[in-house]
Amino acid sequence: MLLKQLGLVRIGLLVLSILCYPMAFFADMKPEGIGIFTAYITPSVTVMLIFVLALDALMNRVFMIEREPEITAMHRTRMRADLLVLAGLIGFWFPYFRSIGAL
Secondary structure, X not given: OHHHHHOHHHHHHHHHHHHHOHHHHHOOOOOOOXXXXXXXXXXXXXXXXXXXXXXXXXXHHHHOOOOOHHHHHHHHHHXXXXXXXXXXXXXXXXXXXXXXXXX
């Protein structure tokens, strides 16, 4: 039921975001070998995911306006999932972005 409420693409987005959580601990590796992935690619993808998750939560809120209770419940579940994963993403990556002076 949850799979049907969230949708396959949104689940892929949430899983990709969750996979970025532990990469925050390796973001300051030397950019050699796998370090290129953790030092350059993952931080930039994380910023994009933050904006996409926030936009998705906002759009779910917009789609909840003046709808039937079933539709509203589905969008509320989607919005909560987005915001929960977004909070985790920000929580894991905030120290890194603050240390490089981006915040």
